[in-house]
Amino acid sequence: MPNNNTKTATFLLKLFLIINSAIILVPDKFKGIPVIGLLLSAIFYFIVNKSDKNLNLKLFRVSTSFFLVLLISISYSENTSYAFRKLETGLSLLAYPLVFMLLYNCKEKLDKKLIETLKWVFVIALTVFLISTFTYYFLTEPHYTFKSTIIHYHTLVDLRIIGYEIHSIYLSMHIGVGILFLINSMSNTQKTNILYHLFLLVLFFVFLAILNKRGPIIALGIIGIIYLIRSKIKTKAFIYVSALTAVFVLTMLFIPKFNNINRFKELIDIEGLRTNPNSSTALRLSIYNCAYKQAIKSPIIGYGWGDVKGVLDDCYQDENPNLLLKNYNTHNQFLSILLSTGIIGLAVFLFYFYYLFKFSNKNRNRLLFFLLLYFGLNMLSENILEREDGVIFFSFFINLFLFNSEKNTDKITEEL
Template identity: 25%
Template sequence: MNFLSKENPDRWRHLAWWLCVITLPWIDMANNISLILLFMLSLTGGNLKERLLRIKSAKWAWPFFIYYAMLLVGMTYTADIDNGFFTLDKKITFVVLPLIAIVGKQLNEEFVSLLKRNFVYSCTGVIFLCLTLATVSFISGGSPENFDFRSSSEYNDLHPNASSFWMHFSYIQLAQWAGLHPAYFSMYLVFCLTILFTEKYSSRKEQTFHLLLSLIICCFIAMLSARMAIIVFIFSAFYLIVKKIQAKQLAGSFTIFVAMVTLGFLLSFNPVTRFRLIEEPLKTKYVADTSVTDWNSVSYRLLEWQGTWGIIQHHLFFGIGTSGWKIAMDNFYSRYNSSTVGLVHNSHNQFLQTWMENGILALIAFLVCIFGSVFRPNVEPSYVAFILIFSLMCLTESIGERQKGIVFFTLFQTLFLAFENKSK
């Protein structure tokens, strides 16, 4: 790694950026330590007046600061102070990472490319860890747990002869070995495919190696059985195919098409994925009212969105306060009917979650954080695909309420925007 050579005066800062990227799919503590190291290194050197001028001129970062300011304001009227402070701590990267990128030295194109590729390699390492531990569990006769009692019963009725192999190597059971939620890890992996499909390779050998990685990742996405992530992959893949065709890169568009076909082929083999992606949604009655008691992972979304929207209607402009959702949603679930008492589900939609907690202005700030720079001319396809991936995942998950989602967005959004702005 040339960026660690003694001739590089910024090697420690580069090392900190690299650690922040590669530790993201691993345990939160490792990523937290890396973020703290990067922040400490960013405090050294530089003229204070010059740094303040840089912050003032970096307009792309203002929505991040405004959004975090809204969280601070929300602390003045939240009913859940303790969780509010916890949220402020989790979302501090909305302020810290843009500041580090603005006041620090420019990251060149080669180093940003290295960061993205090493994110792919790190996620691949997590894949092999999950496969290894799942194999050990399968051989030792462990009991896989992917569904609640009702969903498990439906799965067994539809697939009475399915091998237990699939339950060991699918969905929650597979991702839990790395301490990851399947939806979050699938989001990472779809972004990894975007990186692999848009990077420039210097040799045939390098291109072949990364093609092999893309096939491994496609297989694992199919095994993780995350519905929305598979849909997101299809959307982002179609977008990249169109961009490749427009650029007359037919070989690249064909590679992406092969990846889509491979994923579809694998979905037909895995009964857990078929159940999650096709059979369960088809069996679901898309009704959420007080007469319903047989909820599943699809109908729960309707319930969660209904409860969230009801709260928003009473707190349209300012929300219920930072992290005040738990008390409000607990009240909704406890009064709905006997089957929902004790549920602790959040909105499972980041846009509704933001609106419910901090009001319409915070939602606007959050939307600008995501989409504010995507419509500029000459934007890289990899960046548009990144925004597409994250924003679509926000529709069915409160993706910005866990560190794995918060840091993923703020880290790569900062790298994309800070690098692009400094390069102009």
């Protein structure tokens, strides 16, 4: 029979795992509390349930390698105060690998049932956030109709509810992860429950269309193609993907948009890049040009984690002063790491992705593979690891699935 310490440790661990899965519902200034709580509960659980095996330091080293390189770069950053603010934001890159390394070494590990529960907690929390915020805007904005709420929803989530602001691109990424979780769960569920999955999938695709953010949408499209190829174009998979794609395309075509602007048109509007230098695509090209120019001036070790903003601002002043108005970062995680830590840091980061892709294939963890691919594709247009909205849910789920991927792991007892 488990003693009181075991019961308490199990309860606290389960509680904080659930809160971290639903962290989108936690107010912004309190988001660090669930991370710290999970770390402390994992340490307590480790003390109570420690096994005789050695800690899996290899996975831990790989998981934290690029964070440690970023940490070292603070030593040659001139703007150390800004560097330490970024460090505070990125601490989950160290905390979550430590949490799941400790749990990996326990006698009783996380079982598939609990991991499936955590995925559903994320999906349900995201559903609650989407429906409740949309309803709130519709009911409280004095001059908004249902149509105008749809049109302005992407701006409202970023500005309207103090304490729960989230950039629409990052909300779109959350939706993309929710879609991946639902599709993964569909392959392991009974036919009678498929309707619930399909309803939530349609809901998520509709909100993805409302937000209308190109990066997350394109990333999902690429993953859909790869999923079909890896499934060897099975009839069932093809029917589901085709039906959901049709729903999404129709929603994108007919849903009302701000000033009726089709943001995807910018991608092929070459003439528009010249006539409208302040378009989203034109601004990104200017940012990438600055990042490239500055990177080649310090290619080996970069400028340090705290100095990237200042280095970019110097270039923006000459390249396009309009970029200074909104404090733009590189809008590309790989370029940001290159500027921060040079070729050395970028090589470590790319190795991290290579190792995790290889690991997911070896252990037949398709969900980890597609999550990595999804985040990697979004990193081509966003600095996911430098915003709290991105880094926490990236690090939590990647490490959750990474440390629980091996085929021959012991399962945690029903107590958890």
